[in-house]
Amino acid sequence: MMKTISLIIALMSLITVAANNNNGDKPKSFSISGKVVDNSESLTGVKVILDNQEINVYTDFEGNFTLENILPGEHTLSLSMVTYDSKIITFNASQDNTLQIELESK
Numbered sequence: 001m002m003k004t005i006s007l008i009i010a011l012m013s014l015i016t017v018a019a020n021n022n023n024g025d026k027p028k029s030f031s032i033s034g035k036v037v038d039n040s041e042s043l044t045g046v047k048v049i050l051d052n053q054e055i056n057v058y059t060d061f062e063g064n065f066t067l068e069n070i071l072p073g074e075h076t077l078s079l080s081m082v083t084y085d086s087k088i089i090t091f092n093a094s095q096d097n098t099l100q101i102e103l104e105s106k
Helices: 002-024
Strands: 030-038 047-050 056-058 064-070 073-080 087-093 097-102
Touching: 030 047, 030 073, 030 087, 047 064, 056 064, 073 097, 087 097
Parallel strands: 030 097
Antiparallel strands: 030 064, 047 056, 047 073, 073 087
């Protein structure tokens, strides 16, 4: 009985140590923010999609957007709005970035 209790305590200690070590291996994430304009005028309601996924945001009243928790590496942003040509931008997330993006009307 004593051996069983000691074994359980030892296993629980190993599990705790392993769980704490995994947090240190988590890759750093970054944020991307930007402003979308047309001839220096802010564009409200532009849809900004990260990597053709369901991760998207819309620009606010001042044309600003922010995407957070982006893993390191190459990514694409797709921007679209009615009456404007869509635009795709490729960037490398290795630090927090701020972008200035200009859309052209159709």
